[in-house]
Amino acid sequence: MSLIEKPADREGAREAILSKVRASLGIEPEVPGQSGARSAIVERRIEAPPRHLTPARVLKPKVDLEALFASTLVSQFASVLPANNFSDVPGAIATYLRQTNLPSVIGLGQDPVLAALPWGIEPGLTLSPGPARPETEVSVSRAIAGAAETGTIFLASGPDNPVTLTFMPATHIVVLTANDIVGPYEDAFQVVRKLYGNGLMPRTLNLVSGPSRTADIGGKIVIGAHGPQRLAVVVVGNNRPPAA
């Protein structure tokens, strides 16, 4: 049995709903020109989506955006670990895990940038490739962009960065270059469009702005709900790819 076989829905439901919608909108299919004009408006908006208001807080020089990104993340209970170069990333991660008293086995996907990091200089770290397993305590992902607006990381799922690594482990570490930090969400979505094509998306695009949290018990904020309890973001200052 195929899982994507479509079971028969109640016949005509689609048409019934759409025609009720059209009736409510006062659309009469036979009015000449009307439907063409409406379709043109919709097509234009999808093909060239107009941008709306951009908050002034991100109309800033790049260095200020980087500072805003980091400070906002910290105010949302994440840690920001600076690294000058890609070669400093394993050290930054190892130090963070040691200082926070966390295990040194790291789950990660096939991301080529992460794979090319000089992990060997931190012999204490053990890499555990593939998606998250129940016992995976720490994971590392690479983000495709960061929006300074609200300290928001953009993660695209796939073999390079399996989505379970973002949600199952107690500690999630994200690597991002300073160069990939943009101002508003819209700029980050431009990155997505460039990578995947207009109108196309990865299976999941995860916008993450801190560790998981809840206020469902007595209205008190608790950091660490079902997702990670800790989020650490390594911002790599120098964009040069790691030496292979």
Place this chain on the structure above:
Amino acid sequence: MNPETPAFKANARAALSDPQLQSALSGLPTGLVAQRTSARARLPEFEALRDIGRDVRNHALEYLDLYLETYERNATAAGAVVHWAETGQDAREIIARICQDAGARIVTKGKSMISEEIALNVDLEARGFEVVETDLGEYIIQNRLETPSHIIAPAIHLTQQQVEDDFRKLHTHLPAGRILEEPAQLVAEARSVLREKFMLADVGITGANFLIAETGSSIIVTNEGNGDLTQSLARVHIVLASIDKVLPTLEDVTTVLRLLARSATGQEFTTYATFSTGPRRPEDPDGPDAYHVVLLDNGRAELLGSEFREVLRCIRCGACMNHCPVYNAVGGHAYGWVYPGPIGAVMTPALIGVKAGGHLPNASTFCGRCEAVCPMKIPLPKLMRHWREAEFEQGHTPTRYRYGLKTWAWFAKRPRTYHFCARFAAAVLGALGSGAGRFSRLPFASGWTRDRDFPAPQGRTFQQLWAETRRGVPR
């Protein structure tokens, strides 16, 4: 769920004298309300964004048929299976069939108000599936056999102590002497109990905050991460969304998202905003094998053509109830159905009929705070007034009110008689009440005087004072 809305008055009276509920609700003004105020202050463009957000939603509704078709086309191209359901019954059938075809035993759920609307859990459970709510608040109330009392904070009516008592009763496999003093300890316990369910689940059901026509994506906006575990770990992901959720483009979504978290919890942004497009791709090492979207109408298409169209702009942020004096006093359960507060007072009669839900719009002081804070600028008081009119016209207003209004109308059309009688009544009541300045009991007004005093008139009517002031008579 079965509506209990006609019992609003009785429910409200019980709520007012429930000390645990009152203690749980007392945090609202300093919590969500204050947090929204400061989030709004941090974003100077907030008010401008409300106007744009309203326009974006209006545009999407104006072209809803076309955006739904575009959404369906793009979602299908990404491998989604899109279903259409006219009624809750249709949606329940579709979902049950998907679960059966997948050979499912355990179904996990992310928070979804629309699944409450169609009473999905009861239905799936009756068909033999184990349904597990995974949002912490939903998990707590599911085990109490309760419904959410708030659309974003479903267990807001409960105190920490009540949750502790529940967990001790429920999680009997854990040591009885364990310490559960801090909210964090309770959260950790729920996390470990639910983690097992995530791993065992066959089907994961989530709602959708929005659907995007441009990309065929569904979006969930959460803080706990449970929705993502629900949809990533099960073999089948089902999205249940009402047809009004579709927005044209990513740019439109970002604009509305800027308003949602700030209005809801006062956060700059929710911890997670997840855009899902189709099932696991061939090269993917994780994610669901199948991705179904059930598009539910359940009365929306009709609302679109009514004077209530504007309510379809709602993004379910909860700000209107957080700021509502009636909600703050009685909580969400008094409203008796799925959507409480001002949005509930407008949605409920639309979805379950004026007869069952039409008196909810009377549970309002018409103070206007809901409209003032609504990120989508929905004129909630105006829409409540429309329902009051409809309720009256359809004859569901209690006889006593109809009679009273008719009597008043008779007088109002006869100004002289009206003034004479009003002068007489004001003089008599003024003389009788001149000592205390108030009555604690009045014939024909026990509904008022049971819970508060009726102020005694000062002996003259407004009309008299008005006439005297115009003539320059010193008072």
